[in-house]
Amino acid sequence: MIEKFLHDEQDQKAVEKVYTRLIDLLTTGEEIIYIAVQKKPLVNILPDCIAITNKRVLFFTPANLGLSIKFIDYVWKDVVDVYTKEEIIGAIFSVKTTSGAEMGVDYLPKVQARKLYQYAQERKEAEREARRLRDLEQKRAESGSVQFETPSQHVAAHQIATPPVPEPTPEPKLEPVIVHHEEAKPDILTEKLKKLRTLFDNGLISQEEYNHKKLELLNDL
Template identity: 45%
Template sequence: MWTDQYLTDEQEPKTVEKVLTKLKDMLTGGESILYVAVQKKPAVTLIPDSIVITDKRIFFCIPGNLGLTTNFEIFSWKDLKEVSFKEEFFGAKFTAVPLSGENITTEYIPKVQARKLYQFSNQQLDKEREMRKQAELEEKRIQNAASIPVSIQTEPAPEPPKPIETPEDEMTQKLVKLKTLFEKQLITQEEYEQKKADILSQF
């Protein structure tokens, strides 16, 4: 039976099947049911309330009109502040506290199921808080990046060419040419010094 995976803690099978059949048409794409809890009052209850937890929402399913209809109170995890439960003599009270509006409580949830509801709910609330935190950090990062002025990197202007000094005479021309040959390593230091001495000896 396809509902068996939701009957791990003595949930009433017919109620689980009835509720999940209705919920199947209400789930969004990729939404998964994580846990189902069913009310168990001390007296015989033909039509118990139930709570269904998915990875996106929590459904409080409250039968009406002798079970012919079901009223749903639905909260997405981002709209919930917290959940709590209180164990009593007969079962436990499970309460969801929305960010706005009134709290919603279901009584006579078996204690084991109430603990599981609390556990699964807090896992989803923690995920939602972490996603919100990451989104806020990303938004701050984008705002900070937008506030930093983008500096335009310009290439440094090329230096103007140095004016070529016109040699005053033939001897200066020879010395300049000789130095150029040496700098380009076309002649050795020794040759440079020797030629330089020859030129200067003609002065």
């Protein structure tokens, strides 16, 4: 099974150790794409390794004199960018994450570093496209929700904000006021006539003054 990861001068023993560890780490639907092995100019008994899957990138470092392997992994959605730098001896491959963390391995065979960079870029592009589609679906869902709710809300708002215009008050309703005013006049006139009569009966005014004043009051009707 590991033969497909030995085409670019990878150290077979290192790949075997990493592959055995990787099998236990794979999640449902996760597949190994490439494994790169560090190759220092001097004897490197315990090289670092990098593995790329369709879901993440993993950095492996031997520990306890090669009896165990430590690893750090980053899912592709958290990888901001990947870098490769070719030097006189080998190349460096590193990644930068959304949290600002950086991880890399040096002294990689240049062909392996190039393959890592190529596959990493492909996975990042696939992740960007998947994110774009998710955002598009979310916007469509939100847009559909607004379009579904807006008509009813608009009608309700229109009904509340636009009450029916009241009909003009019929003219007959003003008649009681006019009648009341006219009915009040005889009451005032009667009082004045009574006072005028009292003045006359008490001899305070003459018959002529009484008749004259009475005529004036009656003319006001």
